[in-house]
Each structure stands twice: as structure tokens, then as C-alpha cells.
Amino acid sequence: MTASEAPARLRAASYIEDHGRFRGLFGWIFSTDHKRIGILYLVSTLFFFFVGMSLGFLMRLQMLSPHGELFKNADYYNALFTLHGVIMIFLFIIPAVPGSLGNFFMPIMIGAKDVAFPRLNLLSWWLYVTGAVIALASLFGSGLPDTGWTFYAPYSLRTHADIPMAVFGVFVLGFSSILTGINFITTMHRMRAPGMGWFQMPLFPWALYATSWVQVLATPVLGITMLLIFVERIFHVGIFNPAMGGDPLLYQHLFWMYSHPAVYIMILPAMGLISEMIPTFAHRTIFGYTAIVWSSMGIALLGSLVWAHHMFTSGLSDAAATVFSLLTFLVAVPSAIKVFNWTATLYKGSIALEPPMLYALSFIFLFSVGGLTGLILGALALNVMLHDTYFVVAHFHYVIFGGAAFAFFGALHYWLPKMFGRMYNRSAAYIGWALLFTGFNLLYFTMFVLGVMGMPRRYAFYLPRFQTPHVIATVGSWIMIAGILVVFTNLIVSVFKGEKAGENPWGGVTLEWQIPSPPPTENFLEPPTIPEKAYDFEGAFAS
């Protein structure tokens, strides 16, 4: 940067100062700036994360003693885990990464000044809020919610019949992700800066590209299902209800055709985040860029074709079961390609163990544990022993929390200085991570043990012989929550009071590090210089 450019940069208002047409709160909730919308998503998804976390805290507290520390009535516990699941999955983990970090950084990383359809982008956020309200309202339609997170499945156990509204809520949420998906796809096709070819695009945008296709193709299935439910309930045409001549298997197919790919909507963007953090902190170009790109697309494609492995117990034909389990094993290939490429990137890298890097490394470890225990659950013989026990709960949390959420927290540490121009306290960040990581393993690893011991899930009470591990897990949850509180207090304080972070605190080479922090309204004050390769650290240091 030459001296004459500096004043020009100082003069450009950042997106935080430039409130657009409206002032104050309205300047945020009616803004069409992708960065402001990113912050809206960030605040709202984190709000739901904290609600979900508090519910989880209460669940663990209940399990402190065999007869229930909090309630003597299991209905409250059923309500707790239903709400915890629905909120964490549909209102936090699915929208969090694409909505907040995707919106904020994807356009910047490809050298665009906004997404292709800024107003549609704002509409997506509003649909997300509306869907959240409808989904939560449907849960309280008749008494306490008690369905588990698959609350929109009519043929899972229900004593009441407010499914249409639940499906509608999930559909509105899904619609919000379709719009985000279309928006992102169009942006990446049309708005890349001149010189930014497809294979110069950083890996986070690539991951979002793959995710967007899953969202755009899988979510309409949910819409079709919803329409069919309406037709069945209003016009009494038998579609899913066997008592009216329908076919519940059809519902299961449709349900999983959306709900299984939803798992990849959660994990793919997180993998993209890891692919950003690892090269930056290993100061080395990513190993196997092309392989990672294609593995993202491969996961998106294969992940859309494996829904029926949830239905092996529902009378699927042998041929179908064989095809679906083969495809399921195939999904492991692209996931493994990513893990191997990340570790290969670390090899001979000059690793800086900054807080984001700790999260990225934890991701690799926790996600691998989650993935491998998934194989155990997939093996039919063991599944009988572990079916419906805490093992399943532990596996799920290792993949989703240890995977997706750890990547998200890491990326917040990575990009928050860019988003707000201020650096957090690093010692506090290390302490927060250590508490979070320790508490996490104490909590969820103990759940593996509980599962092997035979503790059934979804029970508010248990036999006395399970008490010791339950106490350990609950103490783990306290440590973990303490860690989360440290992490977020630190981050939030930094947003307002942190030291100035500068343009490029980590020595990153992707485009977002070329612009001021916080970024100006139109992102780039001058056309960005596009590096020949996405992660060219040698080139960056040579110049």
C-alpha cells in the first residue's frame, strides 16, 4: 500500500457506520447490505444457540440424580429435549454458517461488492424469523412439546395432530435456505471479480456452492410433502395414512429425502471454514485444492442419494437396501479426502497455534471421533446393542457440535477482527477454548460410556447404577458452559472495546484480508488483485 492510498481508505465509511436508508435498529433489520444481513443472522442464530444451550444445561441438571434433580414429571424433560433439538438444529446449526459467515464473507472472498439479489437476501432473513416463530408455535399447539427433533414427522409418535403447522414452519425455514442458496449460486456464477476463475475461488465459497445446491434441490421435497399432507388432511385423500389407503413409507422417503441432506447442509460449510483456517495458520498452501473442491461436490451429490439408510428397518427391498448402504459407505470417501488433505497441509507447515487454529484442530479430532463412532452405529450387529442408547446421542453431538459448531466458533475467532476491526483478548480465548474442549469431552465421551452400559436415551429418570457417569457428564456440561461463556464474553467485549485489529492480523491471503477492517460498504475501494492461486503464501510473501 502506498502512502497516497491510505487517506482514501480512511475516508470510506465502513458498513457499520453506513446505516443506509434507515437509522438505528431499522438500519439493520431493513438493510440489504450482505454484511449487515450476515450480522443479523449471526445475532439471531447465536441467540437461539444460547436458548438451546440453556435447555441442554437444564437437561443435564435433571440427570444429576436417578429420580430427577429438577422434575418428577417426565413431560417437562420431554419438552426440554424436543425444544433443545428443534432449536439447535433448525434455528442454529443449519442457518448459522451460511447465513452469517457465508453472507458476510462469500461475496468479499470472490471479489464482489454484494450478493446477486440483495433484497432477496433480506427476505431470506425475514423468512427465517417467521419460520422460527411458526415452528416454535406449532410445538406448543397442544400442551407441552414431546416429539423429539423430528417434530414434523406425522408417523413418529404423536398424541396430538398439529403436524401440518410444524411442517409449514420447517418449510418456511427451508424456503429461506432455498432463497439463500439461489442467491449464493447466482452470485458465484455471475459476480466473481474479473480474473477470479472457478478454480481460483477460495474453498469456503466452494463449500457454500455445494451446500447451496443441496438446499435448492432437497428443500422443495419438503414443500411437496407439505402440500400432500394438506391434500390428505383437508380433502381426505389417502396419501400417507394407511387407514385411508395411503402409504406411510412414502412419507418416510420424503421426510428423509430432505432430512438426511440437511445433515450435509450443517457440515459442508463447516468443512469450508476449516479449509480456510488451516492454510492461514500453517502458512502453507492447501494440499490438494482440487480434490477438496470435488470432494465438496461429491458429498453434496452422494449425500442427496443416501436418504433411505434411515429406513432399513421399514421393509425396504434387499436390492434397495444394498444400493443405499453402498452409497452410504461411499460418502465416507470424500469426507476422508478432506481430512487427509487438511492433515497433509499441516505437514511441514509453519504452524501458528492461534485460537482459530486450535478450533480447527479440535474439529479434525472431534469430527473423526464422531465419524468413526458412526461406523459403529452403522454396523448392524452393534446397532442392536446401542440402538436408542446414549451412544447415539454422543455420536450426534461429536459430529454436529464437535464438528459444525466448533468450526463455527473457530471461524468467529478467525473473522471477528475482520468483521468489527477489533481483536479479542487472546489469553481469554485460550482459556475459553480449553474449558470448552475439556468440558465437551467430559460430557459427551461419558455419554459413549453410558451408551455402552445401556442407558436409554430420552429418559428423565434412570437406574441408580448409571449415576456416576451421569454426574461426570453433568459436571462436564458445567465446565463446557463456563467455557462458552468465557468465549462469548471475550468476543462480545472485543467487538466494542477490543484493540484495533488492522487489515490482516493473521497473514491471510484470501481477498477479505486485502480490504480494511471493518469492510467498507462496497467492500472494495479499488479492484482487488486476484492471486493466481487461492492459497499462494509463497507469492504473497515474495511480493
Added chain:
Amino acid sequence: MKREERRLVRSGRGALRVAWAVGLGLMLAASVMAQAPGKITVEGVTERLGAQVPLDAKFTDSQGREVTLGQVMTKPTVLALFYSRCAGICPRLLEGVAGVVNRMPLDPGKDYQIISLSFDPTDTPKILADKKRNYMALVKRPIQPQDWLFLCGDKADIDKVTDAVGFSYQKDEDMYVHPATLIVLSPKGKVVQYLYGVSYVPSALQMAIGEAAKEQTGSRIVGELLSCFSIRPKGSVLVSRVMALSGVAVILSALAFVAFLVFTNPNRKAKQEEARSRT
């Protein structure tokens, strides 16, 4: 001219907004209408925790003896409702019972007993005796014949029991549509707990039996309800067609979207023109 255009655009946007609002409103209305309070029986189980099963209901056991429920129920009881011709879920339900008996630390006959009650009035003691022999063979621990009873009876008595426990089944041609659940009863015949599916966690059943022994009522446990029904592909042809068509429509529109993005890309056009001007 320009102003008119702008007005057109603005009214177009207005119309779009109205269309949006109407569409969303209609869907919300439909979702509320579809809530229709009518009980949907297929879901199969209405939990009646604490309800009393009729102890005077008369059945015949697999040896042809006439018994009342009250006579045979002396301990905490695991009730499995099934019918012998069932080719779907019932065999797996009863296999699941044998499996959990093997893995549970409690002793059948001492701590609890099992009753498999057929809800098909055409079942006979002879058929039940065959079934009993098969399923008892799966139990790999000491068990006496009176610890796992197989009962049949006439429709009136069957319905007394199924109504009391909230288990609904429906005749479908010559088979039945029905759910799969174990129901744990106390020695005095009170409903203690429902366990869903066909594969049971031993400590879960153990807990329910413990509560039953103390005549306590358990609580509602969330589980996945499995239903048994016969698939008639004939009836769902329309649905499969709708599905296939929507699938094709989704894929075609995705392809159209890609084609649109690629072929109408201004950058691509610019590049082509550049190439043309160079030649």
C-alpha cells in the same frame, strides 16, 4: 416514458409483494385448517398411563385353557399385542421381546411375566402353541411355560383390553393395520409404560418393570412408533406419479437454472465478443 416505466416496475413490485403475502397467508391458513381436530387412528396408540385393564376379560391360552386376565396376572407383566398371521412387524416385535429377556438382568417368572395377546379373533390355541414354541426357543435363559403366555379370545374381550390400553388396530382386507408397542402392566393391571418399536433397551424395560412392581405409574417416553400395514402399490400409483413428476420438474428447473447462469452470463458474452473481434 421513463416515469411510466418506473411506475410499471413499481406496480409490478407491488403486485409481487401482494402475491407473496397472499401465498404465505394461504399456506398458513391451509396449515391451520389441516390441523383438523379429527383423531387420526393410524397413529395407533393413545397412551393411557395409569388406566386399569379389565381383569375379567376371558381368553384361551395355547393349551386351550380358559383363563381371565386377573387369574394369570400375578407379577409385573409385559404385554405384547400381535396376531399370528402378521408377516410384518409382529415377528420382529416378539423377537425383540426374546432379545430383551436375554439381555435383562431380571428373571422371567420371578420378577415379571410376558403375555402375548392376539387381537385376531380367528387365532386358535393350536396356532398359538406353534408360535410359543418358536419364540420360547429364542430365550437363552431358564424360563417356564407359564412365564410367557400366548392368549387368544373373541373380539369383545380383545377390544376391552385394547381400548383400555389405547391400542388401535384396523382390519385391512384380511390383514390388520396396527402399531408395534410393548405395554408394561402392574400386577394389579394398571398401565405403567409404553415402549415403542421392535428393539428395546434392557435397562428401560427393567425400569418400567421396577415401577410396575411398586404399582407406580410410569411416564410418557418419547419413541419412534412403527406401524404395520400391507403395502398395496395399486393404491399409490397416483402418488408415485406425482412424486416422479415433481422430481423431474425439480431436476429440469435446476438444469434450466444452470443453463441460464452459464449461457446468459454477460462476462461470457464479453469474452466471446473479445475472441470474435480478435479473429
